[in-house]
Amino acid sequence: MAVVLALHFPWGRYHATPWGRYVNEGAVELPPSPWRLLRALYAVWQLRAPELDARVVHDLLARLAVPPSYLIPPYRIAHTRHYYPDSKHLSGSISTDKAVDAFAVLDGNQTIYALWPVDLEPEQSDALARLAKSIPYIGRADSTCEAQILERVPQDAAGHQRAEPIGFDDLDALSDGHERADLLCPELPLDLDALVLRPVDVRAGKLLYPPGTRKITYAVPALSRAERPHRRTKKKTTVVRLAISGIVQPPMAHTVPLMDALRGACIKVLTRQVGATDSLLAGKTAAGTPLTGGHRHAHFLPYDGSGDGRIDEVIVWTPEGLSAQEVNALDTVTRRSIGVPDGVTGPRDLHMLPTASGDETLLPPEWNSPARRWRTITPFVPSRHHKPRQTLAEYLHDEVVRELSYRGNDVPEVRAEEQFDPRFVGFIRRRWRDRRPAATLPSYALELQFAQPVQGPITLGHLSHFGLGLFHPVG
Incomplete structure (x- = not known):
């Protein structure tokens, strides 16, 4: 029988920065990585349940070292920005440091379920129940959490979607509505000495990730978005603007690889949704030959609005106009990371946000x-x-x-x-x-x-x- 750990976040917010990422990148580790869960269980054993037998806890953690699957409620990613006075304030000058607090807003019953395909001994089950009740938070201390062990997944989790390890780096294995997430997992057998290392200890060893760990690729449900009412209009959608999120945008010199990756992702989504067809977004006929007729198909163009030599937005300009399916494909692509594969020069793991769609009035004035x-x-x-x-x-x-x-x-x-x-x-x-x-x-x-x-x-x-x-x- 599977082990079911329910992580309920009563405030509806889950804060956690992935290991190896900078907090101001705004990344959220969702679902909580297996390494994070094991460290949380070990920590509460030491601090809140030291009476539990060490042998039982060690055997329990070894059983839970296999990658679990998850059930995740509908969620959205949000953040707040905080500005703190820095050391220059001591000299009388006005200067601040920015801190980004990114988090997942959980909908539904605000509960994430972790499921391990293992059987536990009775004493191990009792120890896990004791440890779960002792967990005060998961991730950052802001993520107040109420954890418990369940016999089965409750019925109110019907709206959750499953996150599974896919075991290899293949974006084609992702179905629509899912995106890739690389989660930190322990190597087998579990190394308890590595599990208790502090981040400062890992850095002192000149390592990015703790020894005895590995990254496993999961297929994770894409974030949910509020449905917008569709307006009836006779105007064609000739311009779609996509803002690049994150702290550092790619340089203008990487324009071609970025646009190539974005267009390729659009073609994959469009092919899955409507099959082979003539497409102005792809610039190809259903037979795969280039479209002709005055370059009226989509142009993927970089926009440096701040003048710093980096791409702030991608503007998809299609003089002939995009169909509703093609606009929807662009929207779907923004729910997953965009970038070039390993070994290719160019941006990786970019996320984009559609900010506007309509006619040529949305083009930058300096272009039009x-x-x-x-x-x-x-x-x-x-x-x-x-x-x-x-x-x-x-x-x-x-x-x-x-x-x-x-x-x-x-x-x-x-x-x-x-x-x-x-x-x-x-x-x-x-x-x-x-x-x-x-x-x-x-x-x-x-x-x-x-x-x-x-x-x-x-x-x-x-x-x-x-x-x-x-x-x-x-x-």
Whole structure:
């Protein structure tokens, strides 16, 4: 018979930072890792139930060292920000340090259930019941907890979803409504000396994680979101804005791998939901061939609103407009982490939040304003090679005119001037999903000068649907 540990949070909040993560990252370890649960049981034995026999407790913890499964209620992730005076206040200057308090808001019966597929001896069951009742909190001290051992999962947990170890790093194994979580688990057999190590002791050994531990990948229910009423409108959804959450955003130089990972995740979700079909979000037909017709499909574009050289938002701009299923696919993707695989240069484990969807009025004004002069925000990469008989100025002019002709009927009179932009040094100009040999096409910083004002946005060249060749007006 399985062992069922019920962790009830009467305040409906669960605070816990994953081991190895910085508190201001805003990450929440949900569900509580097996390593956290074992440490909590050991701690309450030492502090609140020292009369229990050591042999019984040691054997109990060894039995519970196998990875459990969980039942998790609907939840949302939230945080508060606190600003504390730092040491500079002693000198009379005004200065503060920010602390992020992230937590999971639990709905339903506000109870997480951990289930171990083991049988316990009667004395071990009694010891576990005694220890569970002695647990004051799980995670941070803010997470007041009432724990108890149950014979079975109660009926009021019908709305919970199961979190299971999947045992390997394969996002394709995740079903819709689930996302990946790497939980800290003990290696078998359990090392009690490692279990009681303090974080400062682990750091002193120049380790990120305690010895005798391993990370196991779980399929965890995605966070729940309040349903928004659908408004009837004839306007197409041509713009979707996704804010990148976290303390540190990826650099602009990682635009292509980020957009490649996001688009790939969208295609997976869309294929699962509606099957093979023509998709403006994917830019492909049902047969897998590229769409034609003036680059009217989705552009995944980086937006650096703060001007610090990092991507604050991803703006998905689709001139032809997205279907309701494609917008829903974007919303589904934001419920899981986005990033490149191990061994590939680029961002990992990013989370995004949809902030707006609608028409072109949601585009940044600096992209959408009419202007005669436009300058590159990201490098322009021509789609063709420079022919020996062409001067560089002729080559760039011909490439710009050809790209403009693909995007409209009337090609405006334009002059292209090469410039130097140190921000473009180190820019990744190749998709990590592209298994062909690395491209040798160079990149350029350009300024375009039109005879008449031209309306934006302007995206030109190779990988323009992945964020390269993006321009902004300068006058």
